[in-house]
Amino acid sequence: MERKILHVDMDAFFASVEQLDHPEYRGKPVIVGGVSDRGVVSTCSYEARKYGIHSAQPAYLARKLCPNGIFVHGNHKRYSEVSKAVFKILYEVCDQVQVVSIDEAYLDVSSLYYSPMYIAKYIKKRVKDEIGLTLSVGISYNKFLAKLASDWNKPDGIKWITKEMMPDILKPLSIRKVHGLGAKSVEKLNKIGIFTIGDLLGYDQYFLESFLGKYGIEIYERIHGIDMRPVEAESGERKSIGTETTLSKDLEDKEEIKKYFLEFSNKISDTLKTKQMVAKTITIKMKTCQFDSHSRSKTVNIPVVESEDLYHIACELLKEYDLRLPVRLVGISVSNLEDLNSVQLSFFDNF
Numbered sequence: 386m387e388r389k390i391l392h393v394d395m396d397a398f399f400a401s402v403e404q405l406d407h408p409e410y411r412g413k414p415v416i417v418g419g420v421s422d423r424g425v426v427s428t429c430s431y432e433a434r435k436y437g438i439h440s441a442q443p444a445y446l447a448r449k450l451c452p453n454g455i456f457v458h459g460n461h462k463r464y465s466e467v468s469k470a471v472f473k474i475l476y477e478v479c480d481q482v483q484v485v486s487i488d489e490a491y492l493d494v495s496s497l498y499y500s501p502m503y504i505a506k507y508i509k510k511r512v513k514d515e516i517g518l519t520l521s522v523g524i525s526y527n528k529f530l531a532k533l534a535s536d537w538n539k540p541d542g543i544k545w546i547t548k549e550m551m552p553d554i555l556k557p558l559s560i561r562k563v564h565g566l567g568a569k570s571v572e573k574l575n576k577i578g579i580f581t582i583g584d585l586l587g588y589d590q591y592f593l594e595s596f597l598g599k600y601g602i603e604i605y606e607r608i609h610g611i612d613m614r615p616v617e618a619e620s621g622e623r624k625s626i627g628t629e630t631t632l633s634k635d636l637e638d639k640e641e642i643k644k645y646f647l648e649f650s651n652k653i654s655d656t657l658k659t660k661q662m663v664a665k666t667i668t669i670k671m672k673t674c675q676f677d678s679h680s681r682s683k684t685v686n687i688p689v690v691e692s693e694d695l696y697h698i699a700c701e702l703l704k705e706y707d708l709r710l711p712v713r714l715v716g717i718s719v720s721n722l723e724d725l726n727s728v729q730l731s732f733f734d735n736f
Protein backbone atom coordinates (compact mmCIF):
# COMPACT_ATOMS: atom_id res chain seq x y z
CA MET A 386 0.00 0.00 0.00
CA GLU A 387 1.22 3.47 -0.80
CA ARG A 388 2.13 5.41 2.32
CA LYS A 389 0.64 8.80 3.18
CA ILE A 390 3.13 11.03 4.92
CA LEU A 391 2.79 14.58 6.16
CA HIS A 392 5.66 16.92 6.90
CA VAL A 393 4.52 19.68 9.21
CA ASP A 394 6.74 22.75 9.51
CA MET A 395 5.97 25.90 11.49
CA ASP A 396 6.47 29.12 9.53
CA ALA A 397 9.41 31.26 10.72
CA PHE A 398 8.74 29.71 14.11
CA PHE A 399 10.71 31.78 16.65
CA ALA A 400 9.96 35.06 14.88
CA SER A 401 6.25 34.17 14.60
CA VAL A 402 6.08 33.44 18.34
CA GLU A 403 7.62 36.87 19.00
CA GLN A 404 5.01 38.49 16.75
CA LEU A 405 2.27 36.53 18.49
CA ASP A 406 3.43 37.67 21.93
CA HIS A 407 4.23 41.25 20.88
CA PRO A 408 1.49 42.67 18.65
CA GLU A 409 3.66 45.73 18.03
CA TYR A 410 6.12 43.48 16.11
CA ARG A 411 3.50 42.29 13.63
CA GLY A 412 4.07 43.22 9.99
CA LYS A 413 7.63 44.25 10.86
CA PRO A 414 11.04 42.72 10.26
CA VAL A 415 11.76 40.70 13.40
CA ILE A 416 15.13 39.01 13.78
CA VAL A 417 15.63 36.46 16.55
CA GLY A 418 19.23 36.01 17.61
CA GLY A 419 22.07 38.16 16.47
CA VAL A 420 21.65 40.71 19.22
CA SER A 421 25.39 40.79 19.77
CA ASP A 422 27.54 41.51 16.74
CA ARG A 423 29.38 38.20 17.03
CA GLY A 424 26.14 36.19 16.97
CA VAL A 425 24.18 34.76 14.10
CA VAL A 426 20.55 35.07 13.04
CA SER A 427 18.49 32.21 14.42
CA THR A 428 15.16 32.90 12.66
CA CYS A 429 13.65 35.97 11.06
CA SER A 430 10.13 36.98 10.09
CA TYR A 431 9.00 36.96 6.46
CA GLU A 432 9.10 40.78 6.51
CA ALA A 433 12.83 40.55 7.38
CA ARG A 434 13.50 38.05 4.59
CA LYS A 435 12.61 40.75 2.06
CA TYR A 436 15.79 42.53 3.15
CA GLY A 437 17.85 39.45 2.34
CA ILE A 438 18.13 38.29 5.93
CA HIS A 439 18.21 34.55 6.58
CA SER A 440 19.02 32.01 9.29
CA ALA A 441 22.68 31.49 10.23
CA GLN A 442 23.64 34.86 8.76
CA PRO A 443 26.21 36.83 10.78
CA ALA A 444 24.46 39.42 12.93
CA TYR A 445 26.52 42.40 11.79
CA LEU A 446 25.49 41.66 8.20
CA ALA A 447 21.80 41.40 9.10
CA ARG A 448 22.05 44.72 10.90
CA LYS A 449 23.61 46.30 7.82
CA LEU A 450 20.88 44.94 5.55
CA CYS A 451 18.07 46.02 7.85
CA PRO A 452 19.14 48.74 10.29
CA ASN A 453 15.55 49.33 11.40
CA GLY A 454 14.85 45.67 12.09
CA ILE A 455 13.66 44.52 15.50
CA PHE A 456 16.49 42.37 16.89
CA VAL A 457 15.45 40.26 19.86
CA HIS A 458 17.03 37.68 22.17
CA GLY A 459 15.44 34.30 21.77
CA ASN A 460 13.03 33.22 24.50
CA HIS A 461 13.59 29.49 24.18
CA LYS A 462 11.54 28.56 27.18
CA ARG A 463 8.55 30.15 25.51
CA TYR A 464 9.32 28.55 22.10
CA SER A 465 9.52 25.14 23.65
CA GLU A 466 6.19 25.72 25.44
CA VAL A 467 4.49 26.68 22.14
CA SER A 468 6.18 23.78 20.38
CA LYS A 469 4.77 21.36 22.95
CA ALA A 470 1.27 22.76 22.40
CA VAL A 471 1.63 22.22 18.64
CA PHE A 472 2.89 18.66 19.03
CA LYS A 473 0.07 17.91 21.44
CA ILE A 474 -2.38 18.71 18.64
CA LEU A 475 -0.41 16.48 16.25
CA TYR A 476 -0.53 13.58 18.70
CA GLU A 477 -4.28 14.03 19.02
CA VAL A 478 -4.59 13.61 15.27
CA CYS A 479 -2.28 10.63 14.88
CA ASP A 480 0.05 8.56 17.07
CA GLN A 481 2.63 8.03 14.32
CA VAL A 482 4.48 11.29 14.89
CA GLN A 483 8.22 11.74 14.48
CA VAL A 484 9.41 14.98 15.99
CA VAL A 485 12.38 16.19 13.94
CA SER A 486 13.08 19.49 15.66
CA ILE A 487 11.37 22.10 17.79
CA ASP A 488 9.13 23.17 14.88
CA GLU A 489 9.03 20.22 12.54
CA ALA A 490 7.50 16.72 12.47
CA TYR A 491 6.59 13.87 10.16
CA LEU A 492 3.25 12.08 10.50
CA ASP A 493 2.42 8.74 8.93
CA VAL A 494 -1.33 9.01 8.36
CA SER A 495 -1.59 5.92 6.10
CA SER A 496 -3.90 4.08 8.47
CA LEU A 497 -6.24 7.00 9.17
CA TYR A 498 -9.71 7.13 7.66
CA TYR A 499 -9.58 10.76 6.53
CA SER A 500 -7.72 11.93 3.45
CA PRO A 501 -4.27 13.48 4.00
CA MET A 502 -5.54 16.78 2.59
CA TYR A 503 -8.37 16.86 5.10
CA ILE A 504 -5.95 16.05 7.95
CA ALA A 505 -3.52 18.75 6.80
CA LYS A 506 -6.26 21.38 6.73
CA TYR A 507 -7.56 20.23 10.11
CA ILE A 508 -4.10 20.56 11.71
CA LYS A 509 -3.58 24.00 10.20
CA LYS A 510 -6.97 25.20 11.43
CA ARG A 511 -6.49 23.91 14.97
CA VAL A 512 -3.00 25.39 15.33
CA LYS A 513 -4.23 28.71 13.94
CA ASP A 514 -7.35 28.80 16.15
CA GLU A 515 -5.85 27.47 19.37
CA ILE A 516 -2.30 28.82 19.24
CA GLY A 517 -2.49 31.61 16.69
CA LEU A 518 0.33 30.50 14.40
CA THR A 519 0.56 29.33 10.80
CA LEU A 520 2.40 26.31 9.52
CA SER A 521 2.99 24.60 6.19
CA VAL A 522 2.21 21.00 5.37
CA GLY A 523 3.73 18.83 2.69
CA ILE A 524 1.95 15.62 1.69
CA SER A 525 3.46 12.76 -0.25
CA TYR A 526 4.22 9.05 -0.29
CA ASN A 527 7.66 9.38 1.29
CA LYS A 528 9.54 11.62 3.72
CA PHE A 529 11.83 13.26 1.18
CA LEU A 530 8.96 14.43 -1.04
CA ALA A 531 6.76 15.42 1.93
CA LYS A 532 9.55 17.68 3.21
CA LEU A 533 10.10 19.15 -0.23
CA ALA A 534 6.35 19.79 -0.47
CA SER A 535 6.08 21.61 2.88
CA ASP A 536 8.58 24.13 1.56
CA TRP A 537 6.60 24.58 -1.68
CA ASN A 538 4.40 27.56 -0.90
CA LYS A 539 5.43 28.74 2.54
CA PRO A 540 4.09 30.42 4.62
CA ASP A 541 0.68 28.93 5.42
CA GLY A 542 1.00 26.45 2.55
CA ILE A 543 -0.24 23.00 1.65
CA LYS A 544 1.23 20.98 -1.18
CA TRP A 545 0.59 17.37 -2.19
CA ILE A 546 3.09 15.61 -4.42
CA THR A 547 1.55 12.44 -5.85
CA LYS A 548 3.24 9.58 -7.66
CA GLU A 549 1.66 10.71 -10.94
CA MET A 550 3.38 14.10 -10.69
CA MET A 551 6.80 12.46 -10.49
CA PRO A 552 9.38 13.18 -11.67
CA ASP A 553 8.15 16.07 -13.84
CA ILE A 554 7.17 18.27 -10.91
CA LEU A 555 10.75 18.26 -9.62
CA LYS A 556 12.42 19.16 -12.92
CA PRO A 557 12.37 22.97 -12.67
CA LEU A 558 13.56 23.01 -9.03
CA SER A 559 17.08 24.04 -8.11
CA ILE A 560 19.26 21.21 -6.88
CA ARG A 561 19.61 23.26 -3.69
CA LYS A 562 16.15 22.00 -2.81
CA VAL A 563 17.41 18.42 -2.59
CA HIS A 564 17.61 17.68 1.11
CA GLY A 565 20.97 16.00 1.68
CA LEU A 566 22.90 17.80 -1.06
CA GLY A 567 25.32 20.07 0.76
CA ALA A 568 26.51 23.46 -0.46
CA LYS A 569 29.82 21.95 -1.61
CA SER A 570 28.11 19.28 -3.71
CA VAL A 571 25.78 21.89 -5.22
CA GLU A 572 28.78 24.00 -6.19
CA LYS A 573 30.52 20.98 -7.72
CA LEU A 574 27.45 20.08 -9.74
CA ASN A 575 26.93 23.68 -10.85
CA LYS A 576 30.48 23.71 -12.24
CA ILE A 577 29.61 20.95 -14.68
CA GLY A 578 26.38 22.61 -15.73
CA ILE A 579 23.88 20.90 -13.41
CA PHE A 580 21.55 23.46 -11.87
CA THR A 581 18.07 21.96 -11.73
CA ILE A 582 16.77 18.60 -10.60
CA GLY A 583 15.81 18.14 -14.27
CA ASP A 584 19.51 18.44 -15.19
CA LEU A 585 20.39 15.96 -12.47
CA LEU A 586 17.77 13.46 -13.68
CA GLY A 587 19.75 13.19 -16.92
CA TYR A 588 22.50 11.26 -15.12
CA ASP A 589 22.49 7.67 -13.91
CA GLN A 590 23.26 6.43 -10.42
CA TYR A 591 26.80 5.37 -11.34
CA PHE A 592 27.64 8.91 -12.31
CA LEU A 593 26.17 10.32 -9.11
CA GLU A 594 28.00 7.73 -7.06
CA SER A 595 31.35 8.51 -8.68
CA PHE A 596 30.71 12.22 -8.37
CA LEU A 597 29.22 12.47 -4.88
CA GLY A 598 30.45 9.26 -3.27
CA LYS A 599 28.29 6.70 -1.51
CA TYR A 600 25.64 9.31 -0.84
CA GLY A 601 25.11 9.76 -4.59
CA ILE A 602 22.99 6.61 -4.76
CA GLU A 603 20.65 7.97 -2.11
CA ILE A 604 20.35 11.28 -3.95
CA TYR A 605 19.63 9.40 -7.17
CA GLU A 606 16.88 7.40 -5.48
CA ARG A 607 15.33 10.42 -3.82
CA ILE A 608 14.96 12.49 -6.97
CA HIS A 609 13.37 9.43 -8.58
CA GLY A 610 10.84 9.28 -5.75
CA ILE A 611 12.39 6.39 -3.83
CA ASP A 612 12.75 6.89 -0.08
CA MET A 613 11.78 4.03 2.20
CA ARG A 614 12.72 5.69 5.50
CA PRO A 615 9.90 5.07 8.00
CA VAL A 616 8.30 7.69 10.20
CA GLU A 617 9.87 6.81 13.54
CA ALA A 618 7.23 7.49 16.15
CA GLU A 619 8.58 7.95 19.66
CA SER A 620 5.88 5.96 21.47
CA GLY A 621 6.55 7.47 24.86
CA GLU A 622 10.06 6.08 25.23
CA ARG A 623 11.21 9.65 24.95
CA LYS A 624 10.11 10.24 28.54
CA SER A 625 12.93 8.34 30.14
CA ILE A 626 15.95 6.27 29.27
CA GLY A 627 17.39 3.81 31.72
CA THR A 628 19.28 0.65 32.32
CA GLU A 629 19.43 -1.71 35.29
CA THR A 630 20.72 -5.13 36.10
CA THR A 631 20.05 -7.88 38.60
CA LEU A 632 23.36 -8.84 40.14
CA SER A 633 24.76 -12.32 40.11
CA LYS A 634 25.57 -11.88 43.80
CA ASP A 635 24.28 -9.36 46.32
CA LEU A 636 26.56 -6.38 46.85
CA GLU A 637 27.34 -4.51 50.04
CA ASP A 638 30.21 -2.40 48.79
CA LYS A 639 29.48 0.99 47.24
CA GLU A 640 32.71 0.84 45.23
CA GLU A 641 31.42 -2.32 43.55
CA ILE A 642 28.12 -0.63 42.75
CA LYS A 643 29.98 2.30 41.22
CA LYS A 644 31.50 -0.03 38.65
CA TYR A 645 28.00 -0.77 37.39
CA PHE A 646 27.18 2.92 37.41
CA LEU A 647 30.12 3.61 35.15
CA GLU A 648 28.92 1.06 32.66
CA PHE A 649 25.32 2.34 32.80
CA SER A 650 26.45 5.95 32.39
CA ASN A 651 28.34 5.07 29.22
CA LYS A 652 25.33 3.25 27.82
CA ILE A 653 22.85 6.01 28.65
CA SER A 654 25.15 8.70 27.32
CA ASP A 655 25.40 6.85 24.00
CA THR A 656 21.63 6.49 23.78
CA LEU A 657 21.10 10.17 24.54
CA LYS A 658 23.60 11.17 21.88
CA THR A 659 21.99 8.90 19.31
CA LYS A 660 18.61 10.36 20.08
CA GLN A 661 20.06 13.89 20.09
CA MET A 662 18.76 14.47 23.59
CA VAL A 663 19.98 15.75 26.93
CA ALA A 664 18.68 14.99 30.42
CA LYS A 665 17.93 17.10 33.46
CA THR A 666 16.94 14.44 35.97
CA ILE A 667 19.13 11.51 36.98
CA THR A 668 17.73 8.70 39.12
CA ILE A 669 19.50 5.79 40.75
CA LYS A 670 17.58 2.70 41.76
CA MET A 671 18.40 -0.10 44.13
CA LYS A 672 16.56 -3.21 45.18
CA THR A 673 17.70 -4.87 48.38
CA CYS A 674 18.02 -8.57 49.09
CA GLN A 675 14.63 -8.25 50.80
CA PHE A 676 13.14 -7.02 47.54
CA ASP A 677 12.26 -3.51 48.60
CA SER A 678 13.13 -0.81 46.05
CA HIS A 679 14.75 2.52 46.74
CA SER A 680 15.45 5.38 44.40
CA ARG A 681 17.16 8.75 44.65
CA SER A 682 16.90 11.54 42.07
CA LYS A 683 18.63 14.76 41.29
CA THR A 684 17.52 17.43 38.86
CA VAL A 685 20.18 19.74 37.47
CA ASN A 686 19.82 23.18 35.89
CA ILE A 687 22.13 22.53 32.98
CA PRO A 688 21.12 19.35 31.15
CA VAL A 689 23.72 16.60 30.95
CA VAL A 690 24.66 14.15 28.23
CA GLU A 691 28.27 13.15 28.90
CA SER A 692 28.98 9.86 30.60
CA GLU A 693 31.31 11.49 33.16
CA ASP A 694 28.58 13.89 34.27
CA LEU A 695 25.99 11.15 34.60
CA TYR A 696 28.44 8.99 36.55
CA HIS A 697 29.41 11.83 38.84
CA ILE A 698 25.78 12.62 39.73
CA ALA A 699 24.92 8.95 40.22
CA CYS A 700 27.85 8.58 42.64
CA GLU A 701 26.75 11.66 44.56
CA LEU A 702 23.29 10.15 44.94
CA LEU A 703 24.80 6.86 46.06
CA LYS A 704 26.83 8.65 48.72
CA GLU A 705 23.58 9.90 50.30
CA TYR A 706 22.06 6.45 50.19
CA ASP A 707 22.19 4.50 53.40
CA LEU A 708 23.25 1.01 52.43
CA ARG A 709 21.86 -1.09 55.27
CA LEU A 710 21.18 -4.24 53.35
CA PRO A 711 23.01 -5.87 50.45
CA VAL A 712 21.53 -4.96 47.09
CA ARG A 713 20.55 -7.37 44.37
CA LEU A 714 19.55 -4.93 41.62
CA VAL A 715 21.04 -1.59 40.60
CA GLY A 716 20.05 0.84 37.89
CA ILE A 717 20.27 4.37 36.55
CA SER A 718 17.70 6.23 34.52
CA VAL A 719 17.44 9.73 33.13
CA SER A 720 14.27 11.73 32.53
CA ASN A 721 13.18 15.29 31.95
CA LEU A 722 14.66 14.93 28.49
CA GLU A 723 15.16 17.78 26.09
CA ASP A 724 16.01 18.08 22.46
CA LEU A 725 19.74 18.71 22.03
CA ASN A 726 18.98 21.05 19.10
CA SER A 727 16.77 23.38 21.07
CA VAL A 728 19.37 23.49 23.85
CA GLN A 729 22.14 24.23 21.36
CA LEU A 730 20.08 27.03 19.88
CA SER A 731 19.82 28.73 23.23
CA PHE A 732 23.58 28.36 23.68
CA PHE A 733 23.98 30.11 20.35
CA ASP A 734 21.84 32.99 21.38
CA ASN A 735 23.72 33.58 24.58
CA PHE A 736 26.96 33.59 22.65
Ligand SMILES: [Mg+2]
Nearest residue numbers: 394395397488
Ligand atom coordinates in the same frame (compact mmCIF):
# COMPACT_ATOMS: atom_id res chain seq x y z
MG1 LIG B 1 10.11 25.89 10.30
